[in-house]
Amino acid sequence: MSIQKMIEEAVESHFTPSHMEVGNESHMHASGKGGESHFRCVIVSASFEGQSLLARHRAVHDALAQPMARGVHALAIHAYTPNEWALRDVAPASPACGGRR
Secondary structure (H helix, E strand, O other): OOOHHHHHHHHHHHHHHOOOEEEOOOHHHHOOOOOEEEEEEEEEEEOOOOHHHHHHHHHHHHHHHHHOOOOOOOEEEEOOHHHHHHOOOOOOOOOOOOOOO
16 A cells, blocks of 8 residues: 555544645655655644644644654645634645755
8 A cells, every 4th residue: 555545544534634635745855756755734624623733743643653654754734623724725835845856
């Protein structure tokens, strides 16, 4: 199973998101096309209600411990409540990688 699929399944089972985007951004980095080292997750879930940003990120890292252990180098997390997402409707783009070749 691909790391991306593992991430998607873990997010779905832990957070029951109303919106989820999991993107493999490895092609934008030194690992290149076909790599599975850099990911971006946008998660919109009511389970984030009342949680600080740090608590949300910790919860996501805890939920993704298994896929992270398979060689993920970077994970961009954008975790929103449904109300926050309704005001935003788009997550920030990932910055360019300084190490891209």
